[in-house]
Amino acid sequence: MWIILELTRLAIHPDYQVKNLASYLISKSIKYIRKYKSEVRCLVSFADSTHNHSGVVYKASNWVLDGMLMIGVIFVIRRLYGIRLRDLV
Numbered sequence: 001m002w003i004i005l006e007l008t009r010l011a012i013h014p015d016y017q018v019k020n021l022a023s024y025l026i027s028k029s030i031k032y033i034r035k036y037k038s039e040v041r042c043l044v045s046f047a048d049s050t051h052n053h054s055g056v057v058y059k060a061s062n063w064v065l066d067g068m069l070m071i072g073v074i075f076v077i078r079r080l081y082g083i084r085l086r087d088l089v
Helices: 021-036 056-060
Strands: 003-006 040-048 064-070 073-079
Touching: 021 040, 021 056
Parallel strands: 003 040
Antiparallel strands: 040 073, 064 073
């Protein structure tokens, strides 16, 4: 059985912002999932462009922009183990 997880609510308080912290946290999350949740084949996340979010943190972390689900919501994916999203469906 293959599982897809969603990365949600990545936020960094302004008092703790340092360069590349968001990418670092995403990287640590992916490494944890690969180590302890081997059944997960794909991660998804969303960026809300109505709030000026373009998914730049995900792009910097080698995620793939997969398109728009609805106006203002950008859908990004990160494939694990070289699996394509369409292979999971």
